[in-house]
Amino acid sequence: xxxxxxxxxxxxxxxxxxxxxxxxxxxxxxxxxxxxxxxxxxxxxxxxxxxxxxxxxxxxxxxxxxxxxxxxxxxxxxxxxxxxxxxxxxxxxxxxxxxxxxxxxxxxxxxxxxxxxxxxxxxxxxxxxxxxxxxx
Amino acid sequence: xxxxxxxxxxxxxxxxxxxxxxxxxxxxxxxxxxxxxxxxxxxxxxxxxxxxxxxxxxxxxxxxxxxxxxxxxxxxxxxxxxxxxxxxxxxxxxxxxxxxxxxxxxxxxx
Numbered sequence: 001x002x003x004x005x006x007x008x009x010x011x012x013x014x015x016x017x018x019x020x021x022x023x024x025x026x027x028x029x030x031x032x033x034x035x036x037x038x039x040x041x042x043x044x045x046x047x048x049x050x051x052x053x054x055x056x057x058x059x060x061x062x063x064x065x066x067x068x069x070x071x072x073x074x075x076x077x078x079x080x081x082x083x084x085x086x087x088x089x090x091x092x093x094x095x096x097x098x099x100x101x102x103x104x105x106x107x108x109x110x111x112x113x114x115x116x117x118x119x120x121x122x123x124x125x126x127x128x129x130x131x132x133x134x135x136x
Numbered sequence: 137x138x139x140x141x142x143x144x145x146x147x148x149x150x151x152x153x154x155x156x157x158x159x160x161x162x163x164x165x166x167x168x169x170x171x172x173x174x175x176x177x178x179x180x181x182x183x184x185x186x187x188x189x190x191x192x193x194x195x196x197x198x199x200x201x202x203x204x205x206x207x208x209x210x211x212x213x214x215x216x217x218x219x220x221x222x223x224x225x226x227x228x229x230x231x232x233x234x235x236x237x238x239x240x241x242x243x244x245x246x
Contacts, residue, residue, distance in 0.1 A: 004222065007215055014211045120218070127222050134229035 003130075005060055006123045012055075012062035013116035017109045019065040020048045024106045031097040039087035043095040045071035071096055178234065185227045192216075192223040 023046050033043040049066035073096045081090030196216035202208035 001222075004219055007218060011211045011215045015209065018211070120214075124218055124222075128225070131222075131225050131229050134226075134233055 003123050003127050005058055007120050008055075008058055009060050009062055010116040010119040010123070012064065013119075014113060016050055016063045016065050017113040017116065020050075020109045021106065021113075023048045023068055024102055024109060027097050028099065028102045028106075031095055031099060031102075033095060034083070034085040034092055036085065038085060040085060040093075042075060042085070042093050043097070044075075045073070045095060045097045047071050178238075181234075182231065185230065189220070189223045189227045192220040196220040 027045050030043040035042050046068050047070070048068055050063055051066040052061045053064040054060075055062045075093040075096050077091050077093055079090055080086055080092045083092045086092045196213070196219070199208050199213045199216040203210065203213045
């Protein structure tokens with residue numbers, strides 16, 4: 001049934017956005033995670049990718065989380081000579097996580113999730129309206 | 137005599153509705169095959185529809201149990217439950233319609 005297919009497709013969107021939320025929360029939680037060794041690298045920001053995937057049983061293209069890639073941009077360097085992770089010059093590398101970008105990303109994930117939930121609700125309303133023909 | 141032929145037509149219509157209803161839902165299940173073999177009988181139709189609805193119900197039950205055990209995705213539970221809901225509502229609507237047709241035949245003055 002096509003309407004049940006729409007629900008399954010929107011559900012794949014929900015799953016993908018939930019996975020994205022997980023990566024974003026990982027980034028935000030680790031925004032201050034420095035290295036444990038002096039001069040070592042801190043937490044590196046992760047970026048999610050999405051990919052379109054053919055579901056043969058369903059006969060539709062679903063969305064799936066692609067590989068989670070590290071963000072190659074530079075770390076922030078702060079001068080904190082007393083820090084356990086400081087190198088010989090007293091510089092500490094902090095993660096390349098910008099909280100503002102993460103906030104924007106998670107708003108985006110939230111909106112996208114809501115859009116998929118709206119699709120599911122609209123589809124269920126269509127199923128109910130179709131059944132109303134039989135009931136009248 | 138026109139009246140029995142009208143009643144026969146009405147019955148044929150109900151049987152056709154039964155055929156259409158038997159084609160609903162997932163094809164290829166054991167219940168679906170059994171229903172297709174003898175779709176013209178009302179009992180077989182109801183049994184077939186009930187079998188499909190029960191199957192959908194079992195799926196959503198299994199998902200809910202896995203969810204409570206912390207093994208399932210919430211999205212899977214929601215989709216399974218809404219699929220069951222649609223199946224149950226379709227079955228109830230078809231049953232009501234068929235019984236309505238049956239009653240209108242039974243209350244036909246002969």
